[in-house]
Amino acid sequence: MTTVAIKDTDNRDAVRRKSIEALTPEIVAYIDECARDEHPHSRLIGALHKVQAHFGYLGAEQLDAVAQLLQVPAAKVTGVATFYHFFRLEPRGKFVISVCLGTACYVKGAERVAERLQEELGIQYGETTSDGMFSLEGTRCLGACGLAPVVMVEDQIFGDMTADQVPALLEKYMKMSET
Amino acid sequence: MTSETMVTLTIDGNEVSAPAGSTIMEAAESTLGIRIPRLCYHPDLSMQGSCRVCIVEVKDVPYYMASCAVKIAPGMEVRTNSPAIREARRDIVELLLDNHPRACLTCERDGNCELQNVAYASGVRERLFDGERKRFPIETDNVAVNRNQEKCILCGRCVRTCAEVQGVHNLSQQGRGFTTEVAPAHGCRMDDSVCIQCGQCINACPTAAFTEHSFTDDVWRAIADPETHVVAQTAPAIRATIGEGFGMKPGTPAAGQMVTALRRLGFDRVFDTNFAADLTIVEEATELLRRMEGAGPLPLLTSCSPGWVNFLEKFYPELIPYASSCRSPMSMMSSLLKTWYAERHGLDPKKVFVVGVMPCTAKKYESRRPEFMSADGVPDTDAVITTRELIWMIKNYGIDLAHLPEDDFDSPLGESSGAGDIFGTTGGVMEAALRMAVEKLTGAPPASLEFTEVRAVEGLRERELKVTDALTLRVGVANGLTNARQLLDAVVNQEKTFHVIEIMACPGGCIGGGGQPYPPRGYRIFDKRLLAERASALYAIDQKKKLRSSNHNPAIQALYKEFLGAPGSDKAHKLLHTHYTPRLPRGIR
Numbered sequence: 159m160t161t162v163a164i165k166d167t168d169n170r171d172a173v174r175r176k177s178i179e180a181l182t183p184e185i186v187a188y189i190d191e192c193a194r195d196e197h198p199h200s201r202l203i204g205a206l207h208k209v210q211a212h213f214g215y216l217g218a219e220q221l222d223a224v225a226q227l228l229q230v231p232a233a234k235v236t237g238v239a240t241f242y243h244f245f246r247l248e249p250r251g252k253f254v255i256s257v258c259l260g261t262a263c264y265v266k267g268a269e270r271v272a273e274r275l276q277e278e279l280g281i282q283y284g285e286t287t288s289d290g291m292f293s294l295e296g297t298r299c300l301g302a303c304g305l306a307p308v309v310m311v312e313d314q315i316f317g318d319m320t321a322d323q324v325p326a327l328l329e330k331y332m333k334m335s336e337t
Numbered sequence: 338m339t340s341e342t343m344v345t346l347t348i349d350g351n352e353v354s355a356p357a358g359s360t361i362m363e364a365a366e367s368t369l370g371i372r373i374p375r376l377c378y379h380p381d382l383s384m385q386g387s388c389r390v391c392i393v394e395v396k397d398v399p400y401y402m403a404s405c406a407v408k409i410a411p412g413m414e415v416r417t418n419s420p421a422i423r424e425a426r427r428d429i430v431e432l433l434l435d436n437h438p439r440a441c442l443t444c445e446r447d448g449n450c451e452l453q454n455v456a457y458a459s460g461v462r463e464r465l466f467d468g469e470r471k472r473f474p475i476e477t478d479n480v481a482v483n484r485n486q487e488k489c490i491l492c493g494r495c496v497r498t499c500a501e502v503q504g505v506h507n508l509s510q511q512g513r514g515f516t517t518e519v520a521p522a523h524g525c526r527m528d529d530s531v532c533i534q535c536g537q538c539i540n541a542c543p544t545a546a547f548t549e550h551s552f553t554d555d556v557w558r559a560i561a562d563p564e565t566h567v568v569a570q571t572a573p574a575i576r577a578t579i580g581e582g583f584g585m586k587p588g589t590p591a592a593g594q595m596v597t598a599l600r601r602l603g604f605d606r607v608f609d610t611n612f613a614a615d616l617t618i619v620e621e622a623t624e625l626l627r628r629m630e631g632a633g634p635l636p637l638l639t640s641c642s643p644g645w646v647n648f649l650e651k652f653y654p655e656l657i658p659y660a661s662s663c664r665s666p667m668s669m670m671s672s673l674l675k676t677w678y679a680e681r682h683g684l685d686p687k688k689v690f691v692v693g694v695m696p697c698t699a700k701k702y703e704s705r706r707p708e709f710m711s712a713d714g715v716p717d718t719d720a721v722i723t724t725r726e727l728i729w730m731i732k733n734y735g736i737d738l739a740h741l742p743e744d745d746f747d748s749p750l751g752e753s754s755g756a757g758d759i760f761g762t763t764g765g766v767m768e769a770a771l772r773m774a775v776e777k778l779t780g781a782p783p784a785s786l787e788f789t790e791v792r793a794v795e796g797l798r799e800r801e802l803k804v805t806d807a808l809t810l811r812v813g814v815a816n817g818l819t820n821a822r823q824l825l826d827a828v829v830n831q832e833k834t835f836h837v838i839e840i841m842a843c844p845g846g847c848i849g850g851g852g853q854p855y856p857p858r859g860y861r862i863f864d865k866r867l868l869a870e871r872a873s874a875l876y877a878i879d880q881k882k883k884l885r886s887s888n889h890n891p892a893i894q895a896l897y898k899e900f901l902g903a904p905g906s907d908k909a910h911k912l913l914h915t916h917y918t919p920r921l922p923r924g925i926r
Binding site (some may be wrong): 164165166167168169170173218221222225226227231232233234235236240241293320 | 373500506507508509510511512513520521522523524530532634654655656657915919920922923924925926
């Protein structure tokens with residue numbers, strides 16, 4: 159209808175560039191593939207898993223980048239990220255300590271172990287020590303009820319835990335990080 | 338209807354037949370007139386079934402069913418009001434209340450709150466479940482829409498409205514369990530989000546989890562200061578709805594009483610934004626005609642609706658060059674008040690306090706755009722109050738608007754054509770523009786000034802209007818941004834061509850704006866009947882006027898002669914036009 163020159167006011171490319179910078183090329187390729195899916199929304203959780211696997215947590219920039227690349231509203235992306243217990247919005251420590259709060263562990267005194275961990279580390283569940291060394295989590299049953307109460311550090315299981323064993327356990331990982 | 342399309346069931350012992358596919362809630366209402374209490378349900382939104390207030394007993398089903406979510410089946414035996422249901426429903430409502438502030442007496446929605454109504458109707462008379470109540474920081478400093486999650490009952494009506502009616506998807510439930518809240522992404526402030534400030538979440542909320550940011554204190558203060566010259570300008574749609582706040586039937590025009598009320602509140606001058614609507618039409622029709630001669634891209638997208646302008650900048654920045662550069666009528670008026678009007682009356686512009694009475698929350702945001710401020714940062718429109726806020730001020734003063742005598746707007750910024758009046762309803766800007774554009778294109782006023790083709794309250798219209806043998810105008814009209822997206826996508830994908838597209842952010846246009854009165858009893862939000870009645874008030878005013886085309890308004894003609902020069906002049910551009918900028922965060926569409 160018209161041949162007049164139209165000024166380019168689009169910011170789509172700039173927004174995409176910024177999103178790509180917040181992620182890795184592998185994750186971008188994965189999300190681009192998800193975005194071509196018939197139901198991109200249903201791939202959101204998978205994309206968030208990829209991001210958390212790489213970064214250890216879901217930062218605000220990364221969540222916005224997922225929203226833009228997958229074209230899922232950002233409110234929905236953060237809604238999902240804050241709904242599921244597994245997703246973390248803060249960077250986590252070098253070692254994640256998970257205290258099993260399942261029934262068997264609870265009965266066998268997991269709470270006392272957890273209290274000692276909180277006392278020694280000076281943090282609550284979901285928090286990370288200021289030196290970035292340890293994060294503390296409460297977790298549901300780990301399927302090792304025979305060893306209750308159970309504490310898991312990264313992916314190693316420690317069974318029959320007592321509160322008194324906590325300082326030695328932490329010492330062990332402090333030393334490990336030095337070497 | 339044949340028996341195959343009807344389903345026979347029993348509701349409260351009565352055998353009834355209702356169309357197949359109806360829900361229990363719909364069947365109870367359509368056959369027996371039983372309105373089952375509800376909170377999260379809205380017929381125009383997707384089904385949620387989360388509030389559980391509408392539960393009923395269904396024979397042989399071992400649990401209570403949400404009547405909004407269950408379709409009727411042959412032979413179904415439903416009880417909507419057994420003693421057990423009444424008790425369970427009361428308990429459910431009581432549990433909602435126990436996680437809700439006990440602040441009805443000081444709440445903005447006292448007397449107008451659906452939760453309050455349901456609580457009373459369901460018989461909650463004492464509070465048995467006194468438990469912990471959720472606590473959230475309350476946002477009170479957004480420019481247009483404030484958020485108070487302590488009052489939220491998680492019905493999701495705002496979430497669905499924002500996504501389904503407006504296509505904005507700014508709101509979602511964040512977190513889970515007891516600490517779940519409805520918030521924008523990252524739980525950020527509304528002002529920092531992709532929110533377009535339309536305020537439909539305020540209308541959709543059954544309580545007061547969303548409210549407009551009130552400017553009434555600023556207005557009272559300005560009125561009380563004898564040094565300040567306080568000027569009101571009232572948008573076209575206010576006169577169609579303000580009466581509802583005083584028990585007048587929806588659709589009753591109340592311009593005259595509104596003017597009297599504003600004078601009694603103490604405004605020094607009461608002007609009509611309709612005057613600036615006429616001015617907008619003269620500028621915008623001039624812009625359209627120039628673009629049709631090749632001076633700019635088509636379609637011309639109208640720019641009166643600030644919610645739509647925000648949507649354009651955040652969701653469709655590539656279409657910015659298509660938007661009319663005309664400021665909204667409010668901002669044109671304020672610009673003139675701070676320049677021409679102040680100069681003409683020997684007033685210091687800093688002592689002129691302009692109050693926009695708007696059906697709109699996005700107008701509050703518009704008034705704080707730097708483009709519409711003086712060099713030293715004083716807004717052209719000092720305060721924007723909604724219809725609801727003005728109703729409250731009038732009540733606060735102890736005035737019953739319904740029984741006031743009528744009065745006229747002040748001159749000359751109070752004189753307007755009927756074209757200005759219809760700006761307040763969807764299709765109105767288009768019709769007003771056509772009245773002038775057709776005259777300019779054919780050299781004579783159109784045979785009929787009523788372009789009924791573009792009238793209706795439905796969300797989307799595409800029309801072809803034969804102007805001359807050689808020219809057919811293609812026009813699009815949309816209200817509600819999900820509807821608008823259909824037209825915008827067609828333009829982006831070059832699937833359709835239009836000369837003009839009128840977009841109003843809110844359902845029905847300004848008459849359904851985010852600052853309009855909560856629907857009176859018997860109506861609901863997005864109610865087509867309510868919107869049609871409100872629109873009829875504007876068409877009635879238009880029809881009664883002798884002056885019905887903006888370009889024939891003598892006050893407008895005098896303004897050009899005396900001050901602005903010609904339509905589209907440099908001076909007109911400086912004072913009456915604007916520009917747009919892509920804004921972040923970019924919306925997902």
